[in-house]
Amino acid sequence: MTDYLHRSMGDLDPRDRGGPAQPLVSVQGLVKHFPVKSSGLFQPRKVVRAVDSINFEILKGETLGVVGESGCGKSTTARLLMQLVKPDKGEVLFDGETVGGAISLGDYRRQVQMVFQDSYASLNPRLTIEESVSFGPRVHGVPAQTAIARAHDLLHRVGLEPNRFAGRYPHELSGGQRQRVNIARALALEPRLVILDEAVSALDKSVEAQVLNLLLDLKRDFGLTYLFISHDLNVVRFMCDRVMVMYLGKVAEIGSRDAIFERTKHPYSAALLASMPSMDPQARALEPPLVGDPPSPIDPPSGCRFHTRCKFAEDICAQIVPPLAAISQAQSAACLMSMPRSGHSHAPVHGDL
Amino acid sequence: MTDPAPMIDIRNLSVTFNRGRKPVKAVNGVSLSVRPGEVVALLGESGSGKSVTMRSLLRLHPAGTTIEGTMTVAGRDVTGLSKRELGDLRGPIVSMVFQEPRLALDPVYTLGRQIEETIMRHEKVSRAEASARALALFRKVRIPSPERRLKNYPHEMSGGMLQRSMIAMALACNPKVLLADEPTTALDATVQIQILLLIRDLQREYGLSVIFVTHDIGVAAEVADRIAVMYAGRIVEEGTVSEIIHAPKHPYTQGLLGARVELAHGRDRLITIPGAPPDLTNMPSGCAFSPRCPVASEPCHTRVPELVSQGEAGRVACIQYA
Numbered sequence: 001m002t003d004y005l006h007r008s009m010g011d012l013d014p015r016d017r018g019g020p021a022q023p024l025v026s027v028q029g030l031v032k033h034f035p036v037k038s039s040g041l042f043q044p045r046k047v048v049r050a051v052d053s054i055n056f057e058i059l060k061g062e063t064l065g066v067v068g069e070s071g072c073g074k075s076t077t078a079r080l081l082m083q084l085v086k087p088d089k090g091e092v093l094f095d096g097e098t099v100g101g102a103i104s105l106g107d108y109r110r111q112v113q114m115v116f117q118d119s120y121a122s123l124n125p126r127l128t129i130e131e132s133v134s135f136g137p138r139v140h141g142v143p144a145q146t147a148i149a150r151a152h153d154l155l156h157r158v159g160l161e162p163n164r165f166a167g168r169y170p171h172e173l174s175g176g177q178r179q180r181v182n183i184a185r186a187l188a189l190e191p192r193l194v195i196l197d198e199a200v201s202a203l204d205k206s207v208e209a210q211v212l213n214l215l216l217d218l219k220r221d222f223g224l225t226y227l228f229i230s231h232d233l234n235v236v237r238f239m240c241d242r243v244m245v246m247y248l249g250k251v252a253e254i255g256s257r258d259a260i261f262e263r264t265k266h267p268y269s270a271a272l273l274a275s276m277p278s279m280d281p282q283a284r285a286l287e288p289p290l291v292g293d294p295p296s297p298i299d300p301p302s303g304c305r306f307h308t309r310c311k312f313a314e315d316i317c318a319q320i321v322p323p324l325a326a327i328s329q330a331q332s333a334a335c336l337m338s339m340p341r342s343g344h345s346h347a348p349v350h351g352d353l
Numbered sequence: 354m355t356d357p358a359p360m361i362d363i364r365n366l367s368v369t370f371n372r373g374r375k376p377v378k379a380v381n382g383v384s385l386s387v388r389p390g391e392v393v394a395l396l397g398e399s400g401s402g403k404s405v406t407m408r409s410l411l412r413l414h415p416a417g418t419t420i421e422g423t424m425t426v427a428g429r430d431v432t433g434l435s436k437r438e439l440g441d442l443r444g445p446i447v448s449m450v451f452q453e454p455r456l457a458l459d460p461v462y463t464l465g466r467q468i469e470e471t472i473m474r475h476e477k478v479s480r481a482e483a484s485a486r487a488l489a490l491f492r493k494v495r496i497p498s499p500e501r502r503l504k505n506y507p508h509e510m511s512g513g514m515l516q517r518s519m520i521a522m523a524l525a526c527n528p529k530v531l532l533a534d535e536p537t538t539a540l541d542a543t544v545q546i547q548i549l550l551l552i553r554d555l556q557r558e559y560g561l562s563v564i565f566v567t568h569d570i571g572v573a574a575e576v577a578d579r580i581a582v583m584y585a586g587r588i589v590e591e592g593t594v595s596e597i598i599h600a601p602k603h604p605y606t607q608g609l610l611g612a613r614v615e616l617a618h619g620r621d622r623l624i625t626i627p628g629a630p631p632d633l634t635n636m637p638s639g640c641a642f643s644p645r646c647p648v649a650s651e652p653c654h655t656r657v658p659e660l661v662s663q664g665e666a667g668r669v670a671c672i673q674y675a
Contacts, residue, residue, distance in 0.1 A: 069541040069543055206629075231541065271543060277574060
């Protein structure tokens, strides 16, 4: 039962269907609008456009980072992927199969697990650690004895000695230890994809570094794929192979880590990067890269949603919604400045890539 | 340190909370002084005592808390003040900006009303005059369309705008000292840098002395003149921003800087400090960092190292430098 603990990345996963070239997750035209209370009887119903028609892929074995300000839709995207909320439109393909169609929701949930930011709120305070970790497998039909033995293996694996910790309750652990329990629980069903939604954000820096190392080890040992959501760009740069930048429910840019961090093609990504503290007292920022807070996703700006805060914005930006278009093999951006003949004065004249 | 009249002078401060089964000594012999117009960052992890140290200056602790040591702010001894005198201190001399403006502001009054009230509590001015000053303050903290925003309730504003309002309120009575308790931790990075720049500009303009509590060394590097690093209720190292960032001396500070992800380019693992901060009810003997310290030797486990001068303006509490 514990053979999965020793599987290395090179071995073929028997659950793999489309081979290594097939994306593990493929998201197409995903839309989620949340209705908000209207202010009057005859007022039109308003909606929060939390996720507004996004497409992206998560490749097998990679870590895809998702960054953006609050309200940009990163957590909603995670919840949509987990099927915790139903999308209004769009489709999620898992290893080429439609979720809820070719692959049943139960099978899908076994293969996709999530770790949340609040380590305390996501554990049942009345269950001991070993009960929490073995709960999922038992629901999915694993005998109690086996599930507990597996829970002990996993606790050991995440650095919590089962002899000392298995019988404890969540309130008896520190934040870092609780997050290790959440990680062990996420792995108990042998998932292929783990969604980490700000999973290290609440931890102290010295503990955060330990948990990041653990996540890297687990990924290698279990052949996992991560969707890593974080507001901390330094952590994303360290952890991720590719990065997706979101702004007000849309994908602004997606590409390899080096492309995003070194040759970003979207002014919003550039502003996000420039907002990070410099760690050099001699080179302090003099001007904030962006002015104001992100606009409300209830009435997002017309055209390019970033045009109200963009220093390169021109009239055309308020009229045309820039499509997410490939700039190179490793990078796509949704900006009129990188779209040939878009009408923006900075746009390339020729269409060749 | 040779400055004749520091704005804030804390000597040998200890704070013990007496609730729960065991008393918890959250701050254990902290000494810190801040010159007029200086920004000092208190850097530390949760439970290190950084916020407790700062809150002691306004005596914002629950009843039954034992405060030992002396604290003077602008020449006044804070430890001996009556309730009434404390009220006079809070606002015109010392004011504070909190991490969660949504919890610090009153949800049932407009922001304008709350700022006016602050001004009228401390100064004999008419409401019209107070509201004119509130408007000027909103302009100062660069809130767009300030006339309209003054009429807003806290729930109608975004986190960044609320934090600007809190700063406006903190400055309402022209204080000499601003205490900032993780004021940007709940904000997005793009808004955080705006607030940091705002605090820096206002600090210069008003000549404020600032204590800035943060867990983020990057934020400290962005705003502070000096950094004091706290661990388990004590200051373990103090120095100018450049000293701390470019030449940290205490093994804990070195560990914190070494664990930074920014430095890990091309490396597949982070260098970490093993273990976790100690339980304050069950402190290790000797240096509190010794169980996690890579260079700890025998005496570290029995003797608490004193904070001694090191270099030009720095102080370190480590046996290596004693």
